[in-house]
Amino acid sequence: MSIVMPETAVVSKHLAFGYQTDQEPRSLVIKDLDLEIETGLFVSIMGHNGSGKSTLAKLLNGLLTPSQGVLVVCGFDASNNETVWEIRHHVGMVFQNPDNQIVGPTVEDDVAFGLENRGVPPEEMRVRIDEALQSVHMQSFSQAQPHRLSGGQKQRVAIAGIMAIRPSVIILDEATAMLDPMARKEVMALAHRLHREEGITVINITHFPEETLHSDRIIVMHDGKVVLDGTPAAVFAEAERLQAIGLDVPLAVRLRQALVSNGVAMPLVLEREELVRELCKLLSKT
Amino acid sequence: MNVLQNFAIGQYVPGRSFVHLLDPRSKLLFVLAFAILVFLANNWQTYTVLVVFTLSAVAVARISPGYLVRSLKPVWFLILLTIILHLLSTKGGAVYFSWGWLTIEEQGVKQAVFISLRLTLLVLISSLLTLTTSPLDLTDGMERLLSPLKKIKVPVHEISLMLSIALRFIPTLLEETDKIIKAQMARGADLDSGNLLKRAKNLVPITVPLFISAFRRAEELAWAMEARGYRGGSGRTRLRQLRFSWRDAVAALMILLILGLLGWWRA
Numbered sequence A: 001m002s003i004v005m006p007e008t009a010v011v012s013k014h015l016a017f018g019y020q021t022d023q024e025p026r027s028l029v030i031k032d033l034d035l036e037i038e039t040g041l042f043v044s045i046m047g048h049n050g051s052g053k054s055t056l057a058k059l060l061n062g063l064l065t066p067s068q069g070v071l072v073v074c075g076f077d078a079s080n081n082e083t084v085w086e087i088r089h090h091v092g093m094v095f096q097n098p099d100n101q102i103v104g105p106t107v108e109d110d111v112a113f114g115l116e117n118r119g120v121p122p123e124e125m126r127v128r129i130d131e132a133l134q135s136v137h138m139q140s141f142s143q144a145q146p147h148r149l150s151g152g153q154k155q156r157v158a159i160a161g162i163m164a165i166r167p168s169v170i171i172l173d174e175a176t177a178m179l180d181p182m183a184r185k186e187v188m189a190l191a192h193r194l195h196r197e198e199g200i201t202v203i204n205i206t207h208f209p210e211e212t213l214h215s216d217r218i219i220v221m222h223d224g225k226v227v228l229d230g231t232p233a234a235v236f237a238e239a240e241r242l243q244a245i246g247l248d249v250p251l252a253v254r255l256r257q258a259l260v261s262n263g264v265a266m267p268l269v270l271e272r273e274e275l276v277r278e279l280c281k282l283l284s285k286t
Numbered sequence B: 001m002n003v004l005q006n007f008a009i010g011q012y013v014p015g016r017s018f019v020h021l022l023d024p025r026s027k028l029l030f031v032l033a034f035a036i037l038v039f040l041a042n043n044w045q046t047y048t049v050l051v052v053f054t055l056s057a058v059a060v061a062r063i064s065p066g067y068l069v070r071s072l073k074p075v076w077f078l079i080l081l082t083i084i085l086h087l088l089s090t091k092g093g094a095v096y097f098s099w100g101w102l103t104i105e106e107q108g109v110k111q112a113v114f115i116s117l118r119l120t121l122l123v124l125i126s127s128l129l130t131l132t133t134s135p136l137d138l139t140d141g142m143e144r145l146l147s148p149l150k151k152i153k154v155p156v157h158e159i160s161l162m163l164s165i166a167l168r169f170i171p172t173l174l175e176e177t178d179k180i181i182k183a184q185m186a187r188g189a190d191l192d193s194g195n196l197l198k199r200a201k202n203l204v205p206i207t208v209p210l211f212i213s214a215f216r217r218a219e220e221l222a223w224a225m226e227a228r229g230y231r232g233g234s235g236r237t238r239l240r241q242l243r244f245s246w247r248d249a250v251a252a253l254m255i256l257l258i259l260g261l262l263g264w265w266r267a
Helices: A053-060 A083-090 A107-117 A122-135 A151-163 A181-198 A232-236 A239-244 A251-261 A272-285 B024-038 B044-061 B065-089 B106-132 B135-152 B156-186 B196-202 B204-227 B246-265
Strands: A008-018 A028-038 A042-046 A068-073 A091-094 A169-173 A201-206 A217-222 A225-230 B095-099 B102-105
Touching: A008 A053, A008 A201, A028 A053, A028 A201, A028 A225, A042 A053, A042 A181, A053 A068, A053 A169, A053 A201, A083 A091, A091 A151, A091 B204, A107 A122, A107 A151, A122 A151, A151 A181, A169 A181, A181 A201, A217 A232, A225 A232, A225 A239, A232 A239, A239 A251, A251 A272, B024 B106, B024 B135, B024 B246, B044 B106, B044 B246, B065 B102, B065 B106, B095 B106, B102 B106, B135 B156, B156 B204, B196 B204
Parallel strands: A042 A201, A042 A217, A091 A169, A169 A201
Antiparallel strands: A008 A028, A008 A068, A217 A225, B095 B102
């Protein structure tokens, strides 16, 4: 199956969205959003609760319809009721609660769900299910019942269900928020591997700053708007702005910030290893 | 300790016997046919045919008799009651026992044995179905068998999807109930004292959070299903395919054989 994918996975122009309410004029959750996400990138969208990041995720998959503006995902209009099904062919979504997105009574049945919906013949389903489970290292669990799996394993099954439909974009909508630190690392490593090896565009929506460090690009949202957009280095260089809108920054960035404000000259570091290296350099200088 | 840990859905005993490997559709049809045939039996010969057949089916399924005895537990009182009523009320034939107005007569004994046997056989054969068929296969079989009803607008696919989602979520909701019970107990809820009314009231702090959470789950599940491209039953294919094999032909022959024998020996 070779579809020529457009250069940009997501294009939005003046996108706005507000939940329908009976009372008061509805308040917009997404306000006048202009966004462009190139195909093949690993993009993180960061923002605290209520910043509109999860609403954006639902818009990207056609689960919500834009109130105003244009949103084109994988070349299809996300506000048209017919083309949203095309978008869902190309865009897979992993949700926050691992329990509430597994439909099948066994792992295998669950991975099959998306394929069944698309009318894939049963023989081909077998092949694709095996491939998908292999890509998330869950082959040995194909007959397991979902409630017997750990949170991280459930999220891997959810990802397998998406991989089986061979998507070009995967959206992780706070997929690690309910997991323990080990499982969180595991799921993120899987997302990065699928991005690297299968060339899938990954949009990771999160409020954990550590998870965004290895992205190609970080988009920071606040109050329905994009406030920062760039490489991790560029975004975390503005640590004060992040903190001002209530976002955490990685430990290394925070420590470096404290050192700099105390008069220690030090380049920007994002990761613990870099931090250690820089600190060692400082030590050997003194 | 987990309060609800030992709860199992259905009573499926995994195995690879002849009966296990039968197509769920033929097992369902078989039980249905058998339930009708049981009512055709009316004398010693015909009941012997049914008993012999049921016992050999149990033997072929390699299900330990303990499970079947257990399956009779909810109905033993009914069986006992049937026996007593028939012993005392059905008259006719030789009198075996009499004490005042109380008599036990030949017809009474016969009817008591026959009717209780009828009940027992029905329970045994249907337990054999649930013991040898996983709940999933059962729902699948039912969906296929009922699919002609789609023509008269019966939502067969939706019903079957509901059943299968229910099967998927029963363990999850049980775990949740367990958590809520513990949380409420930790807050001092007294769950098992007082009379019936009091106890029913005690359940409110458990059912309310459980329902709220179940509704939230349902909503999120609906999002997830839509995101995964679910748009109803039409145009859907299925991973689980059901295929009839020689075993199902054997089962069909058995039913014909029983029918033949009953027809022949029936009084």
